Amino acid sequence: MTNLIEIKGVTHAYRTKAGPLPVLDNLNVSVPEGEFCAVVGPSGCGKSTLTRLVAGLMKPDQGEVWLHGERVTSPRKTVGMAFQNPVLLEWRTIIDNVILPLEIVAPRMPQRDREARAMHLLEMVGLKGFERKRPSELSGGMRQRASLCRSIVHKPDVLIMDEPFGALDAFTREDLWQTMRDLRAAEPFTCVLITHDLRESVFLGDQVIVLSGRPARTQHVLDVTLPADRRIDSLYTPEATEMLHLLREQIRIAQGRDGDLH
Amino acid sequence: METLKKIAVPVGSIIAFLLFWEFIVWVNDWPNYKMASPSDLPPAFARYSHLFIEMGWQTLWRTVAGLGLAVLVGTLLGMAMGFSAIARDALYPLLVGFNAIPKATLVPVIALLFIGQHDFNTVLMAFLISFFPIAVSVGIGLSTLEPEYRDILRSLGASKVTIFRKIALPKTLPEFFGALKVSVTLAFIGTNLVEIVSPHGRGLGALFKSGETNGDYPLMFAVLIALAVLGIVLYYAVVALEKIFAGWAERPQS
Numbered sequence: 179m180t181n182l183i184e185i186k187g188v189t190h191a192y193r194t195k196a197g198p199l200p201v202l203d204n205l206n207v208s209v210p211e212g213e214f215c216a217v218v219g220p221s222g223c224g225k226s227t228l229t230r231l232v233a234g235l236m237k238p239d240q241g242e243v244w245l246h247g248e249r250v251t252s253p254r255k256t257v258g259m260a261f262q263n264p265v266l267l268e269w270r271t272i273i274d275n276v277i278l279p280l281e282i283v284a285p286r287m288p289q290r291d292r293e294a295r296a297m298h299l300l301e302m303v304g305l306k307g308f309e310r311k312r313p314s315e316l317s318g319g320m321r322q323r324a325s326l327c328r329s330i331v332h333k334p335d336v337l338i339m340d341e342p343f344g345a346l347d348a349f350t351r352e353d354l355w356q357t358m359r360d361l362r363a364a365e366p367f368t369c370v371l372i373t374h375d376l377r378e379s380v381f382l383g384d385q386v387i388v389l390s391g392r393p394a395r396t397q398h399v400l401d402v403t404l405p406a407d408r409r410i411d412s413l414y415t416p417e418a419t420e421m422l423h424l425l426r427e428q429i430r431i432a433q434g435r436d437g438d439l440h
Numbered sequence: 441m442e443t444l445k446k447i448a449v450p451v452g453s454i455i456a457f458l459l460f461w462e463f464i465v466w467v468n469d470w471p472n473y474k475m476a477s478p479s480d481l482p483p484a485f486a487r488y489s490h491l492f493i494e495m496g497w498q499t500l501w502r503t504v505a506g507l508g509l510a511v512l513v514g515t516l517l518g519m520a521m522g523f524s525a526i527a528r529d530a531l532y533p534l535l536v537g538f539n540a541i542p543k544a545t546l547v548p549v550i551a552l553l554f555i556g557q558h559d560f561n562t563v564l565m566a567f568l569i570s571f572f573p574i575a576v577s578v579g580i581g582l583s584t585l586e587p588e589y590r591d592i593l594r595s596l597g598a599s600k601v602t603i604f605r606k607i608a609l610p611k612t613l614p615e616f617f618g619a620l621k622v623s624v625t626l627a628f629i630g631t632n633l634v635e636i637v638s639p640h641g642r643g644l645g646a647l648f649k650s651g652e653t654n655g656d657y658p659l660m661f662a663v664l665i666a667l668a669v670l671g672i673v674l675y676y677a678v679v680a681l682e683k684i685f686a687g688w689a690e691r692p693q694s
Binding site for chain 1: 588602611686
């Protein structure tokens with residue numbers, strides 16, 4: 179199997195008034211095609227920088243990012259993005275929001291086909307009947323569902339998510355994990371998920387990458403051994419508990435608190 | 441019932457205001473060469489109705505022309521300031537300084553510069569006084585666009601023009617219309633400033649001036665009312681445009 183995403187020796191620093199601020203230090207990540215890669219790490223360790231690099235929104239100082247065997251130097255149409263803020267366009271209806279990427283990626287696609295594609299996704303995430311509403315009429319969880327539909331409407335090879343469920347309450351978040359799992363079963367895509375939630379990383383991820391504190395290096399890679407058809411219950415099995423324990427330990431090391439007694 | 445209330449309340453308040461005005465004049469026993477009362481106005485309108493229509497139109501089209509110019513130039517300046525930090529740093533002090541100049545002082549300057557060009561002078565003043573709020577609000581609207589909004593399209597390789605058309609422009613519309621409501625009133629002030637301070641016999645300002653010269657107080661007050669009505673009409677024209685183009689920004693009433 180080929181690696182769809184290949185991050186090789188990426189080092190990056192932001193230029194600030196107080197001098198360069200290194201955020202990534204010789205980072206290496208490989209994600210095979212179709213895999214779900216969850217990235218966890220301490221706050222401010224450069225996780226969001228990683229998403230922007232993969233999306234081609236910025237170039238690293240050193241090192242290379244490869245997608246599909248091509249070096250990434252600028253944005254490409256085969257990427258989908260979702261953020262913590264659903265960033266829906268308030269002046270468009272839900273369905274028109276979902277269609278937006280198609281207007282850029284497939285300008286010649288007939289409007290009827292675009293709407294059919296968007297409706298198909300909205301139905302899958304349980305937003306049927308809300309397609310003509312404005313974003314301001316929907317709850318936070320529903321807005322994030324619409325945002326997810328928008329990020330995959332153009333069938334991207336790679337979905338990049340930067341804490342997409344971070345602003346939601348615990349139960350809505352678990353609902354959306356299951357939605358995400360179902361979407362992936364229906365339309366396979368490779369996914370990079372940035373998160374602060376270890377349970378989320380284990381529930382959704384095929385592999386979990388723990389980044390060290392800033393500047394971020396790959397500190398640990400965990401292969402999630404849960405079965406493919408996971409349920410929320412799967413998080414309460416001994417194996418899951420063991421993995422969560424291990425991740426917690428790694429985060430503690432990443433935070434530089436080796437000596438602390440928990 | 442709801443619509444009746446919506447009409448009855450403002451109409452009632454206007455009638456109450458007119459009654460109060462009439463009462464003040466009556467109780468002080470002011471003659472109409474000192475202070476006109478509402479009952480003096482209908483005769484004044486009737487006597488000079490052709491002048492009101494002719495001069496009202498002159499004031500209206502000059503104001504709208506000045507406002508149109510302000511929208512065009514204000515939007516372009518706002519775009520420059522919104523997209524480029526250098527343009528913002530360069531333009532901002534100039535604009536703030538220019539805005540601080542009381543515009544009445546510019547009337548003689550403009551009158552001397554473009555001597556005899558009354559229509560042009562008036563439109564120019566309406567423009568000069570009203571472009572500032574538009575430039576500032578468009579500039580701020582564009583420069584405070586959250587980066588995520590841009591990234592949704594940028595990550596798909598969309599061009600800057602596309603991002604502006606699909607995201608930045610519509611997102612700035614509510615701010616733009618907010619500023620336009622302020623600018624409408626300002627443009628009116630600009631037009632009348634020239635018509636009154638630099639008399640050339642055109643517009644409602646000139647009619648006001650002639651009322652003053654002839655000691656015709658009812659006429660002067662009738663002009664004030666006519667100006668208020670024109671102002672209201674233009675204001676609500678902007679509100680109607682706002683409803684069409686930026687109605688989405690209104691919160692659903694609960």
